[in-house]
Amino acid sequence: MADSVLKLDGVSKLYDGATPFLALDRISLDIRSGELLAIVGPSGSGKSTLLHLLGCLDRPTAGEIYLDGKAISKMSDDEVADIRRDTIGFVFQAFNLAPTLTVFKNVELPLMIRGMPKPERHERTMRNLETVGLIDKKDSMPSQLSGGQKQRVAIARALANDPKIILADEPTGNLDSVTSEEIINSMLALRKDHGITVILVTHDAGLADRTDRIVRIKDGRIEKDSANKSDRRRS
Ligand SMILES: Nc1ncnc2c1ncn2[C@@H]1O[C@H](COP(=O)(O)OP(=O)(O)OP(=O)(O)O)[C@@H](O)[C@H]1O
Numbered sequence: 001m002a003d004s005v006l007k008l009d010g011v012s013k014l015y016d017g018a019t020p021f022l023a024l025d026r027i028s029l030d031i032r033s034g035e036l037l038a039i040v041g042p043s044g045s046g047k048s049t050l051l052h053l054l055g056c057l058d059r060p061t062a063g064e065i066y067l068d069g070k071a072i073s074k075m076s077d078d079e080v081a082d083i084r085r086d087t088i089g090f091v092f093q094a095f096n097l098a099p100t101l102t103v104f105k106n107v108e109l110p111l112m113i114r115g116m117p118k119p120e121r122h123e124r125t126m127r128n129l130e131t132v133g134l135i136d137k138k139d140s141m142p143s144q145l146s147g148g149q150k151q152r153v154a155i156a157r158a159l160a161n162d163p164k165i166i167l168a169d170e171p172t173g174n175l176d177s178v179t180s181e182e183i184i185n186s187m188l189a190l191r192k193d194h195g196i197t198v199i200l201v202t203h204d205a206g207l208a209d210r211t212d213r214i215v216r217i218k219d220g221r222i223e224k225d226s227a228n229k230s231d232r233r234r235s
């Protein structure tokens with residue numbers, strides 16, 4: 001069996017406030033390297049909360065999260081920020097593309113910020129654009145792209161730090177089924193070309209059906225965690 005990249009052991013999240021709310025209740029989950037996993041469930045069930053914890057953007061109020069076998073609770077906030085920057089790429093629904101930069105520049109920008117030298121940067125940018133099938137749009141502006149193409153730029157950009165894990169919250173959002181197909185193909189390519197572990201939250205049954213494993217959340221608990229035997233997932 002492949003190595004565990006992310007492991008949750010009895011993780012709970014209590015949102016404190018006037019009316020405290022237990023958004024996650026003792027979640028245990030072991031995610032293995034190279035897995036493509038979908039988190040599904042009704043609105044308010046705790047999917048985004050879970051994704052935030054998996055991305056170490058937030059800490060649990062109980063239980064432990066292990067990233068690459070290392071317990072997060074034992075790390076300082078700075079250490080967590082470092083390991084997150086080096087390990088995880090995020091794709092959230094608001095694409096947050098820079099409107100005045102070309103597709104190429106949008107994907108190149110985080111590499112520039114990291115101080116990567118130009119030749120290497122260009123090669124990497126082209127490789128990441130190729131992964132999401134957008135080489136032909138590299139000189140376009142974001143405003144000239146479809147919703148699915150914008151999302152793919154966001155995916156290519158999330159590859160900047162060569163992440164082991166990509167986390168995506170509703171990557172197909174309100175996109176139509178053909179566009180959703182583009183996104184899932186890009187997600188499949190992440191694993192195939194880069195060996196990346198992909199964890200996505202989705203309401204899209206068609207998308208979930210293409211993954212290896214579906215974790216269903218209800219009222220902050222895992223209702224079902226099943227391997228997906230669908231033949232469609234690798235096509
Ligand atoms: N900062 C917060 N303070 C208090 N309660 C919160 C906070 N954030 C989320 N919640 C509550 O926690 C629960 C889980 O929220 P979460 O955003 O994880 O749901 P979700 O499954 O992603 O829903 P959706 O499908 O609508 O995006 C909800 O009942 C929500 O109201």
Ligand SMILES: [Mg+2]
Nearest residue numbers: 047048049169
């Ligand atoms: Mg959500």
